[in-house]
Amino acid sequence: MTTLEAPPERGRTLARPRPGGTAATLVALALLGAAVWSLIDLRINVATLVDGTANAVDFVSRALPLDFPPIGELLALSGQTLAIVVCATLLASLLSVPVAVFAARNTSPAAPARSGARALIVLARAVPDVVLAILFFRMFGFGGLTGVLAMGLHSVGMIGKLYADAIEQIDEGPRTAIRAAGGGRLQQLVSGVLPQVLPSFVATSLHRLDINLRVSVVLGFVGVAGLGQAIADSLRTLDYQRGIALAAVVFVLCVLVEILSGTIRRTLLGVRTRRRARPTGARISPPWTLDRVLHTGGLVVAALVVVASIGGAGLSWEQWWRGMADLGGVLAQFWPPETGGLLPTLLEELVVTVQIALAATLLGGLLSLPIGALAADNVAPSPAVAKFFRGVVLAVRGVPELVLAIVFVVITGLGGVAGALALGVGSVGLLGKLVADSLEEVDRGKEQALRATGASRVQVFFAATVPQAAPAFAAHLLYQLDTNLRSATLLGLVGAGGIGYYLLNASRVLEFGVVTTVVLLTFAVVLLVELLAVWIRKVLA
Structure with a gap:
């Protein structure tokens, strides 16, 4: 007679450690140790801050009272900055849609296409926007076109990644139904994918708009017009009263954009109020409720802002074609890489950057x-x-x-x-x-x-x-x-x-x-x- 053995008590079995968990923990601890060492090596401590107290008092005395430019000049600078930022964000959003479709696992036509799109996203994020601004400044000179292209292409790194992540998280049901009905790949994207990801796309673009507004200050130091360039010019001449006043204007604009972005997003997407289910037999066209009025009004305002920004950014097709004609010569100036005898210094400063x-x-x-x-x-x-x-x-x-x-x-x-x-x-x-x-x-x-x-x-x-x-x-x-x-x-x-x-x-x-x-x-x-x-x-x- 065969005796049956009792099954092992699985409840007492310890969970297996996750592969690589110990190594990842050690690397994370090493990064923490490196961060502590960096604080010590850079001499960031209370004594450093105390020693700078006198300089802080002197800086405040030199920056106050704030010297704002005339209202007309201030509005012109603010309008130009906002126009460049809106155009750059719009350009990045438009470019990121096809990039995200190729980068998303569920919409990419083939593995090589997905790898190429992902590599493009990483490259766009890794190349500093300032470097792009330097390149485009050599091509197009002063004006809004340099800023739009620099911020727009760099923003594809962030927007494209988040767009692709949103596409990968969709409900595949609508897309499968369209495919089963004989719909092609483009029909599946337009009718089955885009309606689901539109809220995420809008939210991502609005978030990037806020980031690009702050980036515009940096690009002002390499010739991009607007508030950033005005701040750079003031600080180069040690005019702290004017420079800090303009920086305060940028701060107010950033806060307003951050606050308004949520309202704009809800208005554009029609989510301020919950839609009630239509009763059977109701008309297909929805009534003009407050929700629909706000939704439509938001779309009209957004379209007007885009049109005004394209005009206010100072974009020129003539400038574009003239710069593109010099593309080969400009790129030749950047290649091959050179050290100028500074390689040891560059490596040391790279360590300082880390x-x-x-x-x-x-x-x-x-x-x-x-x-x-x-x-x-x-x-x-x-x-x-x-x-x-x-x-x-x-x-x-x-x-x-x-x-x-x-x-x-x-x-x-x-x-x-x-x-x-x-x-x-x-x-x-x-x-x-x-x-x-x-x-x-x-x-x-x-x-x-x-x-x-x-x-x-x-x-x-x-x-x-x-x-x-x-x-x-x-x-x-x-x-x-x-x-x-x-x-x-x-x-x-x-x-x-x-x-x-x-x-x-x-x-x-x-x-x-x-x-x-x-x-x-x-x-x-x-x-x-x-x-x-x-x-x-x-x-x-």
Whole structure:
């Protein structure tokens, strides 16, 4: 007689460790150690800030009272900046649609096409917009066309990626039904895909509009017209009263765009009020309700803004064709790469750039955790406190990082300290929002269970809220590190340390081969950090 053996007790089997989890944890700890070392090596400490107190007082005395230009000039500069930013965002959005269709796994016609589209997205993100502005300035000279092309092509890196992610997350049901009915690939895209991703597309474009408005300040230092160029001209002549006044105008515009973007998005997509289900036999054409009036009005206003921006940006077909005719000669100036005898110096400054990014990410994380926690409605002691700190995050996000870098250069002097402090404070604008959103998205049931046992607010926060949001925190920090590395390259334009100074200086003395070398070095580091961040997020998720 055969005896049956009892099955193994699976409940006592320990879960297998995730492949690569230990290595990813060690790499993450190594990055943390490198960030701490960067803070120490750059000499970012309380003593440095105390020593800069006198400079800060002197800077405030030289910047006040603010000297605003005449209202006519101010409106002209603001209108030109907004027109360039809108046109650049529109260009990026239009270019990103086909790129995203080829990059998305479920709509790409073949694997090589998908790989090529993804590579194009990475390339667009990795090449600094300032470098594109330098290239287009050589082709087209002064004017809005340089800024539109530089910001527009660079924005494809972000918009294209987010568009592709949105396409991959659609419900395949409508598309499958259209294909089953004999619809072609284009019909499937137009009728089965685009209606689902339109809300995400609009939200992404509006978010990029806000980013490009801040980027326009940076591009002003390389000849792009508008408020950025006016700020650069004022600061070059040490006219801090006019420069900071113009920076304040940019801040107000950034905050207004951030606030209005949500309203515009809801108006364009018709989600301000919930649509009621139509009864059977009702007319197909919906009635002119307040919802429909706002929706239609939003579309009309958006169309008018686009038309006005195209006219206000100063775009010229003659300028375009004249610049394209010189394309070959301009590209020849940038190739082959040259070092100009500065390779050791460039490598040293590249290390400083990485240090600035690491130190800024650590500082930004330390500042964003308490601010973001107090901005989350399930953590803040009251709704008023949450709203106040949401306002703080919004205010910080409205200040261009280059302006922060200029202020810290005046206070702490030239070098990496100013760059790290500027990016660290600027990181609160994004990290604080992401931290608050992550804390609000946790499972509230676990928090309520702990409260039912008599746990205090602090105990609930550390025992239930933080553990759930910790993986998201890690992903946000890695994303911020990637962002700070790109930004640190540019802050050298105003003396905030790193390789950016040599990038700008090489362009000024027409050593464009050196510009290419700087771009290639920066591209290699940015790509390495991005691949590393993607791997860590994938393993630890």
